[in-house]
Amino acid sequence: MGIMEIIxxxxxxxxxxxxRLYLCIFATGLAMRLEALPVPEHLTSLAVLENPWxxxxxxxxxxxxxxxxKVMWLDSIWDAVHTFVRPVGGALLALAIVDPGDPTTQVIAFLLGGGxxxxxxxxxxxxxxxxxxxPEPVSNFAVSSVEDVATIGLLYLAYEYPYAAGAIALVLLALTIWLLLLARRIIRRVLGGGREGNV
Structure with missing residues (x-):
């Protein structure tokens, strides 16, 4: 497996x-335990994910x-708590994927994975x-369910087709940027509308 596929x-x-940090860890560990995900020799550090504990x-x-x-506002509280957990988990997963014999690559993977x-x-x-x-709870449930399915599907694609994993990462990054810009625009519109109403 080449460096581009690993990245x-x-x-x-x-x-x-x-x-979905926990789902990524569990799904990867389960795939390894069921031998659905053959692990190359340099990715042996990922074997810890199939530990029963x-x-x-x-x-x-x-x-x-x-x-x-799936619960309105509880999801935002959960996300707020995991603001400190998910980046560390993502950094550690990236660290486990790169060659342990190259400290420079490990530091880069840790920083970029966390970011x-x-x-x-x-x-x-x-x-x-x-x-x-x-005001209705259906959209919250629907968006969460799409995230569940997308996480499992994209994780499978990334492991099964390493050559496509880079493209998947770019699509996910573009989606992330789009979500941030969309949320910013909506929040500015809501706050701007509120100011106009108070004048």
Whole structure:
């Protein structure tokens, strides 16, 4: 596996960890345990994800996140708490994917993985904050369900097709930037409208 494929996988997994950290850990560990995800020799550090304790804790976290993320405003509280957790998790996942024999690459992967996870987390949290302004709970449930399915599907694609992982990472990054810009525009429109009404 070449450096571009490794960077693509690390980027994709880090970005997805910003959405669903626990699900990424659990799904990767399960795929490895079921031997659906053959791990190259230089990715042996990922084997820790198939440890029963790691998988169990990740499963509990993924289940809690699944339900918390469907409830209006509880999802925003969950996201606020995980502002500190997801970037670290994304950085550690990226670190586990790169060659452990190259300290420079490890530092770069850690920094970029953490940054990518934080960016996607910020995009998700901002978009969900905007969705929460809707008075009905259906949109919240629908958006959360799409995120669940997208995370599993994109994670599978990133691992199964390493050559496409870089493209997946770029699409996820573009989506993150779009969500941040959309949330910013909506928030400015809401705040601007509120000021006009007070004048």
């Amino acid at each position: 693509g996988i690390a980027g994709s997994v880090s970005l997805l960890a910003g959405w 790691v998988m169990g804790i990740a499963a509990v976290g993924a289940l809690a996140e699944f339900f918390a993320d 990518a996870a934080f960016a996607s987390h910020a995009g998700k949290a901002s978009a969900r904050g905007v969705v929460n302004t809707s």
